[in-house]
Amino acid sequence: MTDFDSIFADEVDLIADATVLEEDYTPDQILCRDEVLSQYTSVFKPIYKGRPPQNAFLYGDTGVGKTAVTKYLCRTLEHDIERKNEQLSARDRITLTALWINCENFTSGDHTTSSYQVAVGIVNRLREPGNRINATGYAPQDVYDLLYEELDSLDGSILIILDEIDKLGSDDTLLYELPRSRDIGYLESVRVGVIGISNDYTFRKNLSPKVKDSLCETEIKFPAYDADELAVILRARAEQALYDSAYSQETISLCSALAYKEASGSARRAIRLLRRSAEVAEENSSEHINPPHIRQADEDLEYGNIVESIVDQDQEKLFVLAAIAHLDGADLTPARTRTIHATYSRVVRAYNTASGKEPLTQRGMFNHLSKLVMFGFVRTIDRNKGAGGGQWNEHEFTDDVDPQKVREAFAERDREWLSIDLRGVTG
Structure with missing residues (x-):
């Protein structure tokens, strides 16, 4: 408790740990995704066994777990490799570098991006701040030469995760070269695996056959959650994020039902709705999240979603x-x-x-x-x-x-x- 009044304080606090309700939070356990988790784990197994990494293409609507499952598996793989290396000789130890690249971050004024821009982004991710290159002024082949030089300076396996990969549109040069980079002689010391993540079901269909053959080595579709699955996920988050007296089963059920109805089974929308509902309840000095708070939160989020859709x-x-x-x-x-x-x-x-x-x-x-x-x-x-x-x-x-x-x-x-x-x- 503080001993002074603040305009930023509410009379009640319902959220014990807000980080659990953030979009970048990765849970310790993945719920309601057993089938895709099993399929996706098989993509990562070769790396754990010291074999060349595989390529995979993930697709499904927003909020169905693509990012959360990928981050969970990467974190688990890195942890398990570290434990395995403790029992291996220095020569046999496994080295993994995972690079997460969101292609949306390299979009230009017309909201499109290119293989060139993403390649520049990867180069700069691997370089120190004072040694990064400009996004313009280089010939495309020079940028790719720099990219492969930086990658080959690493060791072992490199996993490049391209989120929002559909932002590349028809410019699939990078998607063709990266998975084949060792086979065509651009890399000698390392092996590269590419994970593509997309919300666009049609993007894969529009890829050239040469890219499909490599990038889509394994395809994993993430289906939408149903209302019961959303309730399971929300209850797990609520148990960590909210005080016990702040919510009830009615809270979880209504948030889940609204997210299922209005956002095609998006866990992201359900979690946002739970957090905003708690904030609305706090603003109204309520010690419990009630249905009117949830419906007000739903209206608030719907406004923001329309703006985001226009931005896109x-x-x-x-x-x-x-x-x-x-x-x-x-x-x-x-x-x-x-x-x-x-x-x-x-x-x-x-x-x-x-x-x-x-x-x-x-x-x-x-x-x-x-x-x-x-x-x-x-x-x-x-x-x-x-x-x-x-x-x-x-x-x-x-x-x-x-x-x-x-x-x-x-x-x-x-x-x-x-x-x-x-x-x-x-x-």
Whole structure:
């Protein structure tokens, strides 16, 4: 207890250990993943036995355990190798270097990345801060030469885990070279295994056959959790993170049911919901998490999820959303396609003054608008005035989206929100 008042303090504390509810927390035991855990363990076994590492491709929706299981197995493998080495001679000891690379961290302004950028990232991960290379200015082959030089300076096995691997899109140069790097003579002293992790089910289908043959040596699909499995996971987290009096079985059941219903069985969403529910209860000076706290937390998270989903859109779709946001703010929605295109064109020119990049044609923009309708950001209204009045479409945000969410998404992408002159766009 403190002996002074603070504006940051609540009258009650329900969370005993918040780290257990953080996204980067790796549990000591993996629950409700026995089948994939067994399959995935087989990928790591060769390393433990001192054999060349295997390659694997993991896929499944967000929050189904891909990252947690990978971190758990890496940590367990490193621990077990350390114990095994205590019984081996210096010559026979196993050496493992695991590199975790999130391809999302190397995305550019249009929210895409490249093999080149990820290769630079791996080089810099292996170098001291004062000896790192710039992300531009090198020929691609020079970067790959540096990459293999750094890798070959290590010993034993190297496991490169590429999270969000689908951010590479169609640029699969790195995915082709890394798994074959020893076979094609780029490496002599070490052996490399690659683990690719993706939320995109279609990414694997679009890989070239030469990449599939190596990267997809083992494929592991992580299915969504059902509500009962989410409850098991949440109870285990609650027992560590919350005070016993802070929650009940009703708390666990409602959080699990909402996460299953609204986030396709995402454990990440369920854990976030549990934490936010505890925070809402604390803010309301309640000594117990009650259903109203959980429902308020669910609304809070849904707002944030919409913003994150907008952030994930490519540049053209962001500009279309910005156009609709400006029109909405001026009470000009629902708006016809040509009105949105006229506004979108002004948005593009405002943001691309330096590059001089021109906006897409109305047909090109409409393709992105149609995707936004499919994703649930925009709704289309069919207008029909009969034989004499004609037919046309108008568009507006769905109930889940509003201009403020679009502005927040621009801020998340480090883009300033610019004013747009709307005079004449409806003419």
